[in-house]
Amino acid sequence: MEWCKTLKKSFIFSIDTKRWLPVFAADIFFVLLVLLSIFWLGGLSNYSIILIFLEIFIIVSLAKIWIKGAIVHQSYKEKDKVKESFKLSYNKYFSLFGAAIIVMIISGIVSIVPVVGVIFSILVSLIFFFIYQGVIVKDFKFNETLEHSYNIFKKNWSSVIGIFLVLLLTTGLIMLVFLIPLISIFIHYLVSLSSIENIINAITSNPIPLIVTGILGLIGFSIGQVFSSKAQTEFYLQLTKKTAVNKNAKKSSAKKSVKKTPRKTKTKKSSSRKSTHKTK
Numbered sequence: 001m002e003w004c005k006t007l008k009k010s011f012i013f014s015i016d017t018k019r020w021l022p023v024f025a026a027d028i029f030f031v032l033l034v035l036l037s038i039f040w041l042g043g044l045s046n047y048s049i050i051l052i053f054l055e056i057f058i059i060v061s062l063a064k065i066w067i068k069g070a071i072v073h074q075s076y077k078e079k080d081k082v083k084e085s086f087k088l089s090y091n092k093y094f095s096l097f098g099a100a101i102i103v104m105i106i107s108g109i110v111s112i113v114p115v116v117g118v119i120f121s122i123l124v125s126l127i128f129f130f131i132y133q134g135v136i137v138k139d140f141k142f143n144e145t146l147e148h149s150y151n152i153f154k155k156n157w158s159s160v161i162g163i164f165l166v167l168l169l170t171t172g173l174i175m176l177v178f179l180i181p182l183i184s185i186f187i188h189y190l191v192s193l194s195s196i197e198n199i200i201n202a203i204t205s206n207p208i209p210l211i212v213t214g215i216l217g218l219i220g221f222s223i224g225q226v227f228s229s230k231a232q233t234e235f236y237l238q239l240t241k242k243t244a245v246n247k248n249a250k251k252s253s254a255k256k257s258v259k260k261t262p263r264k265t266k267t268k269k270s271s272s273r274k275s276t277h278k279t280k
Contacts, residue, residue: 001235006231009230013227014227014230020222020223022086024222026063027218027222034053066093069132069135076136095140095141095142097142098142099132100132103146106124107121126157126160127149131146133233152240159235160239167228170227171227172224175221178221181216181217189202
């Protein structure tokens with residue numbers, strides 16, 4: 001696995017504005033809708049507000065399936081236009097959605113299991129780690145890409161776990177760097193102001209620092225998501241190439257063994273004939 005080269009390539013890819021901007025647009029749309037709902041729906045019951053938040057989350061999540069499919073295609077075919085990537089992702093949306101919703105349902109069911117539910121949920125994520133890549137790169141249907149991802153995990157489980165941990169760490173670091181200004185502002189408010197009421201008054205009287213650092217944090221969050229998708233696709237291509245090479249090597253070795261076997265039998269026959277001829 002080309003760890004350093006892949007991570008470097010993925011980071012360069014992720015900071016390109018045309019890559020992270022669609023993800024940022026979906027995230028900021030979600031945040032704005034949530035904030036507006038808080039101000040506009042203050043008189044509603046908690047149940048109604050939660051239901052509205054859930055509807056907003058579902059809408060944005062459906063949009064992000066489409067966006068992630070486009071990012072995976074851009075990761076695989078960097079020279080293609082962004083418009084073509086979104087068109088291809090749209091055409092394969094049913095397979096992307098089907099695979100994603102099945103994984104989400106399975107993960108939700110196993111997470112209910114007491115104590116070990118979280119571990120089972122992570123295991124499901126690892127088994128179906130490459131479902132988007134199977135649909136976009138291999139043109140599989142949703143059921144085929146689930147089986148394909150499972151087979152990759154079964155044959156390369158240690159590599160998949162390593163990829164998962166490395167991406168978790170590097171993506172978290174990228175997001176943390178962009179969140180440092182926002183975190184520092186909150187720490188400043190908590191240290192300098194004694195009560196929550198004073199903090200709210202300080203934010204409402206001068207919201208610009210919070211808005212700027214919040215946008216910066218969302219940009220980092222978007223870059224992190226694009227970085228993760230790109231690196232995931234690159235590692236997927238390496239794993240599938242490795243599997244193909246191993247299959248070809250096995251086939252070639254099998255052919256060689258088949259060719260060698262008759263020759264050995266011929267030599268045995270010829271030697272036996274020679275021995276009988278000498279005895280005569």
